[in-house]
Protein backbone atom coordinates (compact mmCIF):
# COMPACT_ATOMS: atom_id res chain seq x y z
CA UNK A 1 0.00 0.00 0.00
CA UNK A 2 2.76 2.45 1.00
CA UNK A 3 4.17 2.27 -2.50
CA UNK A 4 0.91 3.39 -4.02
CA UNK A 5 0.38 6.29 -1.67
CA UNK A 6 3.92 7.46 -2.38
CA UNK A 7 3.15 7.36 -6.09
CA UNK A 8 -0.12 9.23 -5.68
CA UNK A 9 1.51 11.82 -3.44
CA UNK A 10 4.06 12.51 -6.17
CA UNK A 11 1.26 12.82 -8.66
CA UNK A 12 -0.77 15.15 -6.43
CA UNK A 13 2.23 17.32 -5.50
CA UNK A 14 3.03 17.80 -9.15
CA UNK A 15 -0.47 19.04 -9.78
CA UNK A 16 -0.55 21.66 -7.05
CA UNK A 17 -1.38 25.09 -8.48
CA UNK A 18 1.50 27.43 -9.13
CA UNK A 19 0.97 31.16 -8.56
CA UNK A 20 0.50 32.99 -11.87
CA UNK A 21 3.08 35.54 -12.94
CA UNK A 22 1.95 39.10 -12.59
CA UNK A 23 -0.02 40.34 -15.57
CA UNK A 24 1.61 43.69 -14.84
CA UNK A 25 4.69 42.29 -16.62
CA UNK A 26 5.08 41.86 -20.35
CA UNK A 27 1.98 40.78 -22.29
CA UNK A 28 1.81 37.16 -23.42
CA UNK A 29 3.16 35.89 -26.75
CA UNK A 30 0.00 33.95 -27.44
CA UNK A 31 -3.52 34.00 -26.03
CA UNK A 32 -6.22 31.45 -26.77
CA UNK A 33 -9.75 32.57 -26.01
CA UNK A 34 -13.36 31.45 -26.45
CA UNK A 35 -12.19 27.85 -26.19
CA UNK A 36 -13.38 24.65 -24.59
CA UNK A 37 -10.21 24.23 -22.55
CA UNK A 38 -10.08 20.90 -20.73
CA UNK A 39 -7.07 21.31 -18.51
CA UNK A 40 -6.62 17.77 -17.11
CA UNK A 41 -5.50 19.40 -13.86
CA UNK A 42 -6.15 17.58 -10.60
CA UNK A 43 -9.75 18.83 -10.45
CA UNK A 44 -10.26 18.18 -14.18
CA UNK A 45 -11.18 21.88 -14.55
CA UNK A 46 -12.47 23.66 -17.62
CA UNK A 47 -11.40 27.12 -18.77
CA UNK A 48 -12.07 29.52 -21.66
CA UNK A 49 -8.67 31.07 -22.17
CA UNK A 50 -4.95 30.29 -21.91
CA UNK A 51 -1.94 32.62 -22.21
CA UNK A 52 1.54 31.50 -23.22
CA UNK A 53 4.84 33.37 -22.81
CA UNK A 54 8.33 32.12 -23.56
CA UNK A 55 6.94 28.65 -24.24
CA UNK A 56 5.29 28.40 -20.80
CA UNK A 57 1.67 28.61 -19.74
CA UNK A 58 1.29 31.85 -17.78
CA UNK A 59 -2.47 32.05 -17.42
CA UNK A 60 -5.48 29.71 -17.44
CA UNK A 61 -8.94 31.15 -16.81
CA UNK A 62 -11.80 33.20 -18.21
CA UNK A 63 -11.94 35.25 -21.40
CA UNK A 64 -12.46 38.39 -19.34
CA UNK A 65 -9.36 37.82 -17.22
CA UNK A 66 -7.30 36.86 -20.27
CA UNK A 67 -7.73 40.36 -21.71
CA UNK A 68 -4.98 41.76 -19.49
CA UNK A 69 -2.44 39.39 -21.13
CA UNK A 70 -3.09 40.79 -24.59
CA UNK A 71 -0.69 43.45 -25.88
CA UNK A 72 0.00 44.83 -29.35
CA UNK A 73 2.43 41.99 -30.18
CA UNK A 74 0.28 39.18 -28.75
CA UNK A 75 -1.00 36.59 -31.19
CA UNK A 76 -4.65 36.02 -30.29
CA UNK A 77 -6.27 32.78 -31.35
CA UNK A 78 -10.05 32.80 -31.20
CA UNK A 79 -11.02 29.15 -30.71
CA UNK A 80 -14.76 29.82 -31.05
CA UNK A 81 -15.67 26.73 -29.06
CA UNK A 82 -12.96 24.44 -30.38
CA UNK A 83 -11.19 22.24 -27.86
CA UNK A 84 -7.80 22.94 -26.33
CA UNK A 85 -6.13 20.01 -24.59
CA UNK A 86 -2.70 19.29 -23.21
CA UNK A 87 -0.75 17.72 -26.10
CA UNK A 88 -0.89 13.94 -26.11
CA UNK A 89 1.62 11.39 -24.84
CA UNK A 90 2.14 8.04 -26.51
CA UNK A 91 3.51 5.65 -23.89
CA UNK A 92 4.50 2.89 -26.31
CA UNK A 93 5.41 3.71 -29.91
CA UNK A 94 8.07 2.83 -32.49
CA UNK A 95 8.72 6.07 -34.40
CA UNK A 96 11.95 5.01 -36.12
CA UNK A 97 11.19 1.42 -37.12
CA UNK A 98 7.56 2.30 -37.87
CA UNK A 99 8.65 5.26 -39.98
CA UNK A 100 11.18 3.17 -41.91
CA UNK A 101 8.56 0.50 -42.52
CA UNK A 102 6.09 3.13 -43.75
CA UNK A 103 8.68 4.31 -46.29
CA UNK A 104 9.20 0.76 -47.59
CA UNK A 105 6.53 -1.67 -48.83
CA UNK A 106 3.66 -0.52 -46.61
CA UNK A 107 0.87 -3.06 -46.14
CA UNK A 108 -0.93 -1.48 -43.17
CA UNK A 109 -4.71 -1.33 -43.28
CA UNK A 110 -5.12 -3.41 -46.46
CA UNK A 111 -8.36 -5.34 -46.20
CA UNK A 112 -7.82 -8.33 -48.51
CA UNK A 113 -5.09 -10.72 -49.59
CA UNK A 114 -5.53 -9.44 -53.16
CA UNK A 115 -4.86 -5.88 -52.01
CA UNK A 116 -1.77 -7.06 -50.13
CA UNK A 117 -0.40 -8.97 -53.12
CA UNK A 118 -1.18 -6.14 -55.55
CA UNK A 119 0.61 -3.67 -53.29
CA UNK A 120 3.69 -5.88 -53.06
CA UNK A 121 3.70 -6.44 -56.83
CA UNK A 122 3.53 -2.76 -57.65
CA UNK A 123 6.11 -1.87 -54.98
CA UNK A 124 8.52 -4.41 -56.48
CA UNK A 125 7.78 -3.07 -59.99
CA UNK A 126 8.48 0.51 -58.95
CA UNK A 127 11.67 -0.40 -57.02
CA UNK A 128 13.64 -2.38 -59.60
CA UNK A 129 16.96 -1.60 -57.87
CA UNK A 130 15.98 -2.79 -54.39
CA UNK A 131 18.04 -5.92 -53.61
CA UNK A 132 15.34 -7.08 -51.20
CA UNK A 133 11.65 -6.30 -51.04
CA UNK A 134 11.08 -5.37 -47.41
CA UNK A 135 8.47 -3.60 -45.35
CA UNK A 136 5.36 -4.87 -43.65
CA UNK A 137 2.03 -4.26 -41.99
CA UNK A 138 -0.04 -7.22 -43.25
CA UNK A 139 -2.82 -8.38 -40.96
CA UNK A 140 -2.70 -11.91 -39.54
CA UNK A 141 -6.48 -12.10 -39.91
CA UNK A 142 -6.22 -12.05 -43.72
CA UNK A 143 -4.60 -15.49 -43.89
CA UNK A 144 -5.72 -18.88 -42.54
CA UNK A 145 -3.97 -19.43 -39.16
CA UNK A 146 -2.24 -16.09 -39.77
CA UNK A 147 0.13 -17.96 -42.10
CA UNK A 148 0.64 -16.56 -45.61
CA UNK A 149 2.50 -18.82 -48.05
CA UNK A 150 5.87 -18.28 -49.73
CA UNK A 151 4.32 -19.51 -53.00
CA UNK A 152 1.88 -16.58 -53.11
CA UNK A 153 4.78 -14.20 -52.48
CA UNK A 154 6.90 -15.94 -55.15
CA UNK A 155 4.23 -15.12 -57.71
CA UNK A 156 4.51 -11.36 -57.10
CA UNK A 157 8.25 -11.25 -56.28
CA UNK A 158 9.84 -14.05 -58.32
CA UNK A 159 13.22 -12.44 -58.98
CA UNK A 160 14.43 -11.22 -55.57
CA UNK A 161 14.25 -12.11 -51.90
CA UNK A 162 11.28 -10.63 -50.03
CA UNK A 163 10.63 -10.38 -46.29
CA UNK A 164 7.52 -8.60 -45.02
CA UNK A 165 6.63 -8.19 -41.36
CA UNK A 166 3.14 -8.73 -39.97
CA UNK A 167 1.51 -5.62 -38.51
CA UNK A 168 2.19 -6.87 -34.97
CA UNK A 169 5.89 -7.37 -35.67
CA UNK A 170 5.88 -10.91 -34.27
CA UNK A 171 5.66 -12.79 -37.59
CA UNK A 172 7.25 -12.29 -41.00
CA UNK A 173 6.48 -13.58 -44.47
CA UNK A 174 9.36 -14.74 -46.66
CA UNK A 175 9.45 -15.84 -50.29
CA UNK A 176 11.41 -18.87 -51.52
CA UNK A 177 14.44 -16.78 -52.55
CA UNK A 178 14.70 -15.29 -49.04
CA UNK A 179 14.44 -18.71 -47.39
CA UNK A 180 17.10 -20.08 -49.78
CA UNK A 181 19.51 -17.22 -49.00
CA UNK A 182 19.02 -17.91 -45.30
CA UNK A 183 19.41 -21.66 -45.80
CA UNK A 184 16.08 -22.34 -44.10
CA UNK A 185 14.94 -25.79 -45.23
CA UNK A 186 12.91 -28.75 -44.06
CA UNK A 187 15.97 -29.77 -41.99
CA UNK A 188 16.23 -26.43 -40.13
CA UNK A 189 15.11 -26.81 -36.52
CA UNK A 190 12.96 -24.15 -34.85
CA UNK A 191 15.14 -21.71 -32.88
CA UNK A 192 14.62 -21.65 -29.08
CA UNK A 193 12.23 -18.69 -29.09
CA UNK A 194 10.69 -18.99 -32.52
CA UNK A 195 8.79 -21.20 -34.93
CA UNK A 196 9.16 -21.94 -38.62
CA UNK A 197 5.66 -22.66 -39.94
CA UNK A 198 5.67 -25.70 -42.23
CA UNK A 199 3.41 -27.27 -44.83
CA UNK A 200 2.12 -30.85 -44.66
CA UNK A 201 5.39 -32.19 -46.05
CA UNK A 202 7.47 -30.33 -43.44
CA UNK A 203 8.78 -27.69 -45.89
CA UNK A 204 8.96 -24.14 -44.51
CA UNK A 205 5.68 -22.57 -45.64
CA UNK A 206 6.98 -18.99 -45.68
CA UNK A 207 5.73 -17.71 -42.32
CA UNK A 208 8.23 -17.24 -39.51
CA UNK A 209 7.34 -16.49 -35.87
CA UNK A 210 9.30 -14.47 -33.30
CA UNK A 211 13.05 -15.37 -33.23
CA UNK A 212 12.67 -17.50 -36.37
CA UNK A 213 12.32 -14.21 -38.27
CA UNK A 214 16.00 -13.49 -37.52
CA UNK A 215 17.07 -16.58 -39.48
CA UNK A 216 16.17 -14.55 -42.57
CA UNK A 217 16.27 -10.90 -41.39
CA UNK A 218 19.96 -11.12 -40.48
CA UNK A 219 20.64 -11.40 -44.22
CA UNK A 220 18.90 -8.10 -45.00
CA UNK A 221 21.23 -5.26 -45.93
CA UNK A 222 21.61 -3.11 -42.79
CA UNK A 223 19.58 0.08 -42.91
CA UNK A 224 21.75 3.17 -43.13
CA UNK A 225 21.85 6.10 -40.72
CA UNK A 226 20.09 8.16 -43.39
CA UNK A 227 17.28 5.59 -43.58
CA UNK A 228 16.89 5.66 -39.80
CA UNK A 229 16.69 9.45 -39.83
CA UNK A 230 14.21 9.49 -42.70
CA UNK A 231 12.10 6.92 -40.84
CA UNK A 232 12.19 9.00 -37.68
CA UNK A 233 11.21 12.16 -39.57
CA UNK A 234 8.22 10.27 -40.96
CA UNK A 235 7.31 8.95 -37.50
CA UNK A 236 7.55 12.44 -35.99
CA UNK A 237 5.39 13.92 -38.77
CA UNK A 238 2.68 11.39 -38.02
CA UNK A 239 2.97 12.12 -34.28
CA UNK A 240 2.76 15.91 -34.64
CA UNK A 241 -0.25 15.57 -36.94
CA UNK A 242 -2.03 13.62 -34.21
CA UNK A 243 -1.24 16.15 -31.46
CA UNK A 244 1.50 14.06 -29.83
CA UNK A 245 4.48 15.87 -28.32
CA UNK A 246 5.77 13.19 -25.92
CA UNK A 247 6.80 9.75 -27.12
CA UNK A 248 7.97 6.68 -25.23
CA UNK A 249 10.16 4.96 -27.85
CA UNK A 250 9.40 1.34 -27.05
CA UNK A 251 12.43 -0.55 -28.33
CA UNK A 252 15.44 1.60 -29.19
CA UNK A 253 18.57 0.21 -30.82
CA UNK A 254 21.86 2.12 -30.86
CA UNK A 255 21.10 3.14 -34.45
CA UNK A 256 17.64 4.41 -33.44
CA UNK A 257 19.17 6.51 -30.66
CA UNK A 258 21.71 7.92 -33.09
CA UNK A 259 18.84 9.00 -35.35
CA UNK A 260 17.06 10.76 -32.47
CA UNK A 261 20.29 12.51 -31.51
CA UNK A 262 20.99 13.56 -35.10
CA UNK A 263 17.58 15.20 -35.45
CA UNK A 264 17.90 16.71 -31.98
CA UNK A 265 21.23 18.29 -32.93
CA UNK A 266 19.55 19.91 -35.95
CA UNK A 267 16.65 21.20 -33.85
CA UNK A 268 14.32 18.83 -35.70
CA UNK A 269 13.25 16.60 -32.81
CA UNK A 270 9.63 17.76 -32.61
CA UNK A 271 8.70 15.70 -29.55
CA UNK A 272 10.04 14.87 -26.12
CA UNK A 273 11.47 11.38 -26.42
CA UNK A 274 11.96 8.94 -23.60
CA UNK A 275 13.63 5.89 -25.09
CA UNK A 276 13.51 2.35 -23.78
CA UNK A 277 16.69 0.65 -24.95
CA UNK A 278 16.05 -2.90 -26.16
CA UNK A 279 18.01 -5.29 -23.94
CA UNK A 280 19.80 -8.22 -25.57
CA UNK A 281 17.89 -10.75 -23.49
CA UNK A 282 20.23 -13.66 -24.23
CA UNK A 283 23.19 -11.73 -22.86
CA UNK A 284 21.35 -11.05 -19.61
CA UNK A 285 23.45 -9.09 -17.13
CA UNK A 286 26.29 -9.04 -19.64
CA UNK A 287 24.36 -6.41 -21.58
CA UNK A 288 24.42 -3.90 -18.70
CA UNK A 289 27.62 -2.04 -19.70
CA UNK A 290 26.20 -1.39 -23.19
CA UNK A 291 22.92 -0.16 -21.72
CA UNK A 292 24.75 2.14 -19.32
CA UNK A 293 26.90 3.56 -22.12
CA UNK A 294 23.87 4.33 -24.28
CA UNK A 295 22.05 5.92 -21.36
CA UNK A 296 25.04 8.16 -20.66
CA UNK A 297 25.58 9.03 -24.32
CA UNK A 298 22.07 10.16 -25.18
CA UNK A 299 20.89 12.81 -22.78
CA UNK A 300 19.57 16.21 -23.77
CA UNK A 301 16.60 18.43 -23.02
CA UNK A 302 14.44 16.53 -25.53
CA UNK A 303 15.95 13.04 -25.42
CA UNK A 304 16.87 10.55 -22.77
CA UNK A 305 17.30 6.79 -22.66
CA UNK A 306 16.79 5.94 -19.01
CA UNK A 307 14.55 2.94 -19.63
CA UNK A 308 15.21 -0.62 -20.76
CA UNK A 309 12.77 -2.72 -22.78
CA UNK A 310 12.37 -6.44 -22.08
CA UNK A 311 10.24 -8.74 -24.24
CA UNK A 312 8.72 -11.28 -21.85
CA UNK A 313 6.77 -13.20 -24.52
CA UNK A 314 5.13 -13.02 -27.98
CA UNK A 315 1.46 -12.70 -29.01
CA UNK A 316 -1.66 -14.78 -28.38
CA UNK A 317 -2.86 -15.03 -32.01
CA UNK A 318 0.10 -17.22 -32.94
CA UNK A 319 0.34 -18.87 -29.50
CA UNK A 320 3.73 -17.30 -28.83
CA UNK A 321 2.38 -15.52 -25.74
CA UNK A 322 2.98 -17.31 -22.43
CA UNK A 323 -0.32 -18.28 -20.77
CA UNK A 324 -1.00 -19.95 -17.42
CA UNK A 325 -3.40 -22.58 -18.79
CA UNK A 326 -2.98 -24.26 -22.19
CA UNK A 327 -4.38 -22.74 -25.39
CA UNK A 328 -7.64 -24.50 -26.25
CA UNK A 329 -7.28 -27.09 -28.99
CA UNK A 330 -3.48 -27.22 -28.98
CA UNK A 331 -2.76 -29.93 -26.42
CA UNK A 332 -0.46 -28.77 -23.67
CA UNK A 333 0.77 -25.67 -25.48
CA UNK A 334 1.06 -22.76 -23.03
CA UNK A 335 3.39 -20.66 -25.21
CA UNK A 336 6.86 -19.66 -24.14
CA UNK A 337 8.49 -16.92 -22.14
CA UNK A 338 11.69 -15.39 -23.49
CA UNK A 339 13.27 -15.49 -20.04
CA UNK A 340 13.23 -18.16 -17.37
CA UNK A 341 11.73 -16.68 -14.17
CA UNK A 342 15.05 -16.80 -12.29
CA UNK A 343 16.90 -15.01 -15.11
CA UNK A 344 14.08 -12.44 -15.37
CA UNK A 345 14.25 -11.71 -11.63
CA UNK A 346 18.03 -11.31 -11.75
CA UNK A 347 17.84 -9.00 -14.77
CA UNK A 348 15.04 -6.88 -13.25
CA UNK A 349 16.90 -6.53 -9.96
CA UNK A 350 20.13 -5.53 -11.69
CA UNK A 351 18.42 -2.95 -13.93
CA UNK A 352 16.42 -1.54 -11.03
CA UNK A 353 19.54 -1.30 -8.87
CA UNK A 354 21.24 0.58 -11.69
CA UNK A 355 18.41 3.13 -11.73
CA UNK A 356 16.88 2.07 -15.04
CA UNK A 357 13.15 2.30 -15.58
CA UNK A 358 11.98 -1.14 -16.70
CA UNK A 359 9.50 -1.39 -19.60
CA UNK A 360 8.24 -4.89 -20.31
CA UNK A 361 6.27 -6.33 -23.23
CA UNK A 362 3.93 -8.87 -21.62
CA UNK A 363 0.86 -10.24 -23.39
CA UNK A 364 -0.11 -13.58 -21.87
CA UNK A 365 -1.18 -13.98 -18.23
CA UNK A 366 1.90 -16.10 -17.42
CA UNK A 367 4.23 -13.47 -18.87
CA UNK A 368 2.37 -10.78 -16.89
CA UNK A 369 2.73 -12.80 -13.68
CA UNK A 370 6.44 -13.49 -14.32
CA UNK A 371 6.93 -9.77 -14.93
CA UNK A 372 5.18 -8.70 -11.73
CA UNK A 373 7.14 -11.38 -9.84
CA UNK A 374 10.40 -10.03 -11.27
CA UNK A 375 9.51 -6.42 -10.45
CA UNK A 376 8.43 -7.44 -6.93
CA UNK A 377 11.72 -9.29 -6.51
CA UNK A 378 13.63 -6.18 -7.61
CA UNK A 379 11.69 -4.03 -5.14
CA UNK A 380 12.41 -6.43 -2.29
CA UNK A 381 16.08 -6.69 -3.24
CA UNK A 382 16.73 -2.97 -3.72
CA UNK A 383 14.06 -1.29 -1.62
CA UNK A 384 11.14 0.82 -2.77
CA UNK A 385 12.07 3.77 -4.98
CA UNK A 386 10.18 5.99 -7.39
CA UNK A 387 10.87 3.63 -10.29
CA UNK A 388 7.65 3.80 -12.33
CA UNK A 389 8.40 0.50 -14.02
CA UNK A 390 5.69 -0.33 -16.52
CA UNK A 391 4.22 -3.29 -18.34
CA UNK A 392 2.94 -2.75 -21.87
CA UNK A 393 0.13 -4.52 -23.75
CA UNK A 394 -1.34 -6.65 -20.92
CA UNK A 395 -3.68 -8.52 -23.21
CA UNK A 396 -4.55 -11.13 -20.59
CA UNK A 397 -4.17 -10.63 -16.84
CA UNK A 398 -5.15 -13.29 -14.33
CA UNK A 399 -7.61 -11.60 -11.92
CA UNK A 400 -5.35 -12.55 -8.99
CA UNK A 401 -2.63 -10.31 -10.44
CA UNK A 402 -4.78 -7.23 -11.04
CA UNK A 403 -4.32 -5.73 -7.52
CA UNK A 404 -0.55 -6.13 -7.80
CA UNK A 405 -0.19 -3.09 -10.10
CA UNK A 406 -1.33 -0.83 -7.29
CA UNK A 407 0.58 -2.74 -4.63
CA UNK A 408 3.88 -2.65 -6.52
CA UNK A 409 3.40 0.82 -8.04
CA UNK A 410 3.80 -0.68 -11.51
CA UNK A 411 2.14 1.35 -14.29
CA UNK A 412 -0.21 -0.61 -16.56
CA UNK A 413 0.68 0.60 -20.07
CA UNK A 414 -2.33 -0.38 -22.20
CA UNK A 415 -2.97 0.06 -25.93
CA UNK A 416 -6.73 0.79 -25.70
CA UNK A 417 -7.28 0.70 -29.46
CA UNK A 418 -6.84 -3.07 -29.35
CA UNK A 419 -9.87 -3.55 -27.10
CA UNK A 420 -12.19 -3.19 -30.09
CA UNK A 421 -13.64 -6.69 -30.51
CA UNK A 422 -12.18 -7.09 -34.02
CA UNK A 423 -11.23 -10.35 -35.72
CA UNK A 424 -7.90 -10.54 -33.89
CA UNK A 425 -10.00 -10.95 -30.76
CA UNK A 426 -13.06 -12.82 -31.98
CA UNK A 427 -11.39 -15.18 -34.46
CA UNK A 428 -7.84 -15.61 -33.17
CA UNK A 429 -7.88 -14.91 -29.43
CA UNK A 430 -11.17 -15.78 -27.72
CA UNK A 431 -11.34 -19.26 -29.35
CA UNK A 432 -7.84 -20.02 -28.06
CA UNK A 433 -8.63 -18.81 -24.53
CA UNK A 434 -12.24 -19.85 -24.01
CA UNK A 435 -15.03 -17.76 -22.44
CA UNK A 436 -13.81 -17.67 -18.82
CA UNK A 437 -10.34 -16.33 -19.56
CA UNK A 438 -11.70 -14.05 -22.28
CA UNK A 439 -13.37 -11.97 -19.55
CA UNK A 440 -9.88 -10.71 -18.66
CA UNK A 441 -8.69 -9.46 -22.05
CA UNK A 442 -7.37 -5.86 -21.78
CA UNK A 443 -8.84 -5.34 -18.28
CA UNK A 444 -8.26 -1.57 -18.21
CA UNK A 445 -11.24 -0.73 -15.99
CA UNK A 446 -10.42 -3.54 -13.56
CA UNK A 447 -6.83 -2.35 -13.09
CA UNK A 448 -8.05 1.22 -12.56
CA UNK A 449 -10.80 0.09 -10.17
CA UNK A 450 -8.13 -1.74 -8.15
CA UNK A 451 -6.21 1.55 -7.83
CA UNK A 452 -3.55 0.81 -10.44
CA UNK A 453 -2.17 3.67 -12.51
CA UNK A 454 -2.66 3.25 -16.26
CA UNK A 455 -1.02 5.02 -19.20
CA UNK A 456 -1.90 4.61 -22.85
CA UNK A 457 -0.06 4.23 -26.13
CA UNK A 458 -0.52 3.11 -29.72
CA UNK A 459 2.32 0.66 -30.45
CA UNK A 460 2.47 2.30 -33.91
CA UNK A 461 3.17 1.00 -36.51
CA UNK A 462 1.33 -2.03 -35.13
CA UNK A 463 -1.82 0.10 -35.13
CA UNK A 464 -2.97 3.70 -35.64
CA UNK A 465 -0.92 6.32 -33.80
CA UNK A 466 -3.99 8.57 -33.48
CA UNK A 467 -4.75 8.98 -29.74
CA UNK A 468 -8.35 9.81 -30.67
CA UNK A 469 -8.74 6.28 -32.04
CA UNK A 470 -7.48 4.90 -28.72
CA UNK A 471 -9.64 7.27 -26.68
CA UNK A 472 -12.75 6.31 -28.63
CA UNK A 473 -12.18 2.56 -28.32
CA UNK A 474 -11.36 2.83 -24.61
CA UNK A 475 -14.89 4.23 -24.23
CA UNK A 476 -16.85 2.30 -26.89
CA UNK A 477 -15.01 -1.05 -27.10
CA UNK A 478 -15.86 -1.05 -30.81
CA UNK A 479 -13.88 -0.76 -34.02
CA UNK A 480 -14.26 2.96 -34.92
CA UNK A 481 -15.05 2.09 -38.54
CA UNK A 482 -18.21 0.19 -37.50
CA UNK A 483 -20.19 3.10 -36.02
CA UNK A 484 -22.31 2.98 -32.87
CA UNK A 485 -23.57 -0.30 -31.43
CA UNK A 486 -23.06 -2.77 -28.63
CA UNK A 487 -19.71 -2.92 -26.88
CA UNK A 488 -17.31 -5.85 -26.79
CA UNK A 489 -16.61 -6.81 -23.12
CA UNK A 490 -18.50 -3.84 -21.61
CA UNK A 491 -17.15 -4.39 -18.09
CA UNK A 492 -13.75 -3.02 -19.15
CA UNK A 493 -14.98 0.21 -20.80
CA UNK A 494 -13.74 3.44 -19.24
CA UNK A 495 -14.89 7.07 -19.33
CA UNK A 496 -13.79 9.93 -21.58
CA UNK A 497 -12.01 11.84 -18.76
CA UNK A 498 -10.10 8.69 -17.84
CA UNK A 499 -9.21 7.97 -21.44
CA UNK A 500 -7.90 11.52 -21.98
CA UNK A 501 -5.90 11.36 -18.74
CA UNK A 502 -4.27 8.12 -19.93
CA UNK A 503 -2.96 9.93 -23.01
CA UNK A 504 -1.91 13.09 -21.15
CA UNK A 505 -1.13 13.48 -17.44
CA UNK A 506 -0.67 9.78 -16.75
CA UNK A 507 1.60 9.47 -19.78
CA UNK A 508 3.60 12.33 -18.30
CA UNK A 509 3.70 10.48 -14.98
CA UNK A 510 5.07 7.42 -16.74
CA UNK A 511 7.75 9.66 -18.33
CA UNK A 512 8.62 11.46 -15.06
CA UNK A 513 7.62 14.73 -16.80
CA UNK A 514 4.36 15.43 -14.94
CA UNK A 515 5.80 18.65 -13.48
CA UNK A 516 6.55 19.89 -17.00
CA UNK A 517 3.74 18.66 -19.24
CA UNK A 518 0.55 16.56 -19.40
CA UNK A 519 -1.91 19.22 -18.23
CA UNK A 520 -2.74 22.86 -18.89
CA UNK A 521 -1.57 24.60 -15.73
CA UNK A 522 0.32 27.79 -15.04
CA UNK A 523 4.06 27.15 -14.96
CA UNK A 524 4.01 24.14 -17.25
CA UNK A 525 5.38 23.99 -20.77
CA UNK A 526 2.91 25.02 -23.48
CA UNK A 527 2.57 21.53 -24.96
CA UNK A 528 -0.90 21.98 -26.42
CA UNK A 529 -3.23 20.62 -29.04
CA UNK A 530 -6.26 22.29 -30.67
CA UNK A 531 -9.05 19.96 -31.84
CA UNK A 532 -11.81 21.00 -34.23
CA UNK A 533 -14.53 19.94 -31.80
CA UNK A 534 -15.16 19.39 -28.10
CA UNK A 535 -14.87 15.64 -27.50
CA UNK A 536 -17.41 15.90 -24.68
CA UNK A 537 -20.03 17.20 -27.13
CA UNK A 538 -19.89 14.42 -29.73
CA UNK A 539 -21.19 10.85 -29.57
CA UNK A 540 -18.33 8.55 -28.48
CA UNK A 541 -18.47 6.72 -31.82
CA UNK A 542 -17.48 9.98 -33.57
CA UNK A 543 -14.46 10.89 -31.43
CA UNK A 544 -12.09 9.44 -34.04
CA UNK A 545 -13.49 11.90 -36.60
CA UNK A 546 -12.20 14.90 -34.65
CA UNK A 547 -9.28 16.61 -36.37
CA UNK A 548 -6.12 18.03 -34.88
CA UNK A 549 -5.78 21.63 -36.03
CA UNK A 550 -2.65 22.80 -34.25
CA UNK A 551 0.07 21.12 -32.19
CA UNK A 552 2.48 23.13 -30.03
CA UNK A 553 5.57 21.92 -28.21
CA UNK A 554 6.81 24.43 -25.65
CA UNK A 555 4.74 27.06 -27.42
CA UNK A 556 6.29 26.32 -30.84
CA UNK A 557 4.21 25.04 -33.71
CA UNK A 558 5.06 21.47 -34.75
CA UNK A 559 1.90 20.92 -36.81
CA UNK A 560 -0.82 23.09 -38.30
CA UNK A 561 -3.75 21.81 -40.35
CA UNK A 562 -4.44 23.48 -43.67
CA UNK A 563 -6.91 26.30 -43.21
CA UNK A 564 -6.42 26.77 -39.47
Ligand SMILES: [Zn+2]
Nearest residue numbers: 092094250459
Ligand atom coordinates in the same frame (compact mmCIF):
# COMPACT_ATOMS: atom_id res chain seq x y z
ZN1 LIG B 1 5.75 -2.36 -29.27
